[in-house]
Amino acid sequence: xxxxxxxxxxxxxxxxxxxxxxxxxxxxxxxxxxxxxxxxxxxxxxxxxxxxxxxxxxxxxxxxxxxxxxxxxxxxxxxxxxxxxxxxxxxxxxxxxxxxxxxxxxxxxxxxxxxxxxxxxxxxxxxxxxxxxxxxxxxxxxxxxxxxxxxxxxxxxxxxxxxxxxxxxxxxxxxxxxxxxxxxxxxxxx
Numbered sequence: 656x657x658x659x660x661x662x663x664x665x666x667x668x669x670x671x672x673x674x675x676x677x678x679x680x681x682x683x684x685x686x687x688x689x690x691x692x693x694x695x696x697x698x699x700x701x702x703x704x705x706x707x708x709x710x711x712x713x714x715x716x717x718x719x720x721x722x723x724x725x726x727x728x729x730x731x732x733x734x735x736x737x738x739x740x741x742x743x744x745x746x747x748x749x750x751x752x753x754x755x756x757x758x759x760x761x762x763x764x765x766x767x768x769x770x771x772x773x774x775x776x777x778x779x780x781x782x783x784x785x786x787x788x789x790x791x792x793x794x795x796x797x798x799x800x801x802x803x804x805x806x807x808x809x810x811x812x813x814x815x816x817x818x819x820x821x822x823x824x825x826x827x828x829x830x831x832x833x834x835x836x837x838x839x840x841x842x843x844x845x
Contacts, residue, residue, distance in 0.1 A: 744782045751775040791828040791839050794821045803828060805838040812844030820844055 752775055759768040791803060798820055799806060807825055812818045821841045828839025 741786060744786070745779070748775060748779045748782065751778065786831075788829055788831050788836065791830060794824050794828075794839055794841060797821055799841065799843050803830075803835050803838060804841050806843050807840050809843045809845040817844040 755768065755771045755775060758771065794804070796817065804821070810822060812820075812822065820843070822844040823842040824839060825842065826837075826840040829836045
């Protein structure tokens with residue numbers, strides 16, 4: 656290798672080194688400034704999203720609390736109103752009983768009192784039926800059903816056909832909308 660070639664190689668090497676340094680310095684300055692501005696804008700964007708999500712969370716939480724309070728108030732109002740309607744319908748029956756007692760004080764005939772009591776009883780039953788209350792009828796002779804009946808006692812069955820079946824009803828059972836309100840108290844044949 657002669658001196659000229661060696662000098663040319665060194666110069667090429669220096670030029671390449673200079674170009675690499677320039678490119679690295681230039682690109683790192685641009686990248687640093689670009690990254691810095693990009694990081695700042697990304698940080699602002701994330702802060703905005705966090706604030707927005709917090710706002711949405713607070714609104715949702717307050718909406719849920721308002722809903723919970725409103726439904727609790729409506730439930731209490733419904734319970735109060737339901738019993739109020741039933742009581743309002745039963746007040747005339749109480750009035751009729753009071754009139755019947757007052758009328759029977761001076762009357763010595765029992766048939767008129769019985770007639771009056773029967774009318775009041777029918778009126779009460781009609782009101783209860785209009786509210787959906789239904790008595791359990793025709794239980795005698797049917798199989799015992801623990802879902803709707805309560806066995807008070809067992810007695811020897813009067814016939815083979817009544818073994819394990821209802822022999823007598825001590826207290827009527829009532830159903831309201833398919834749900835047992837009071838279980839029928841029955842005697843079962845053994």
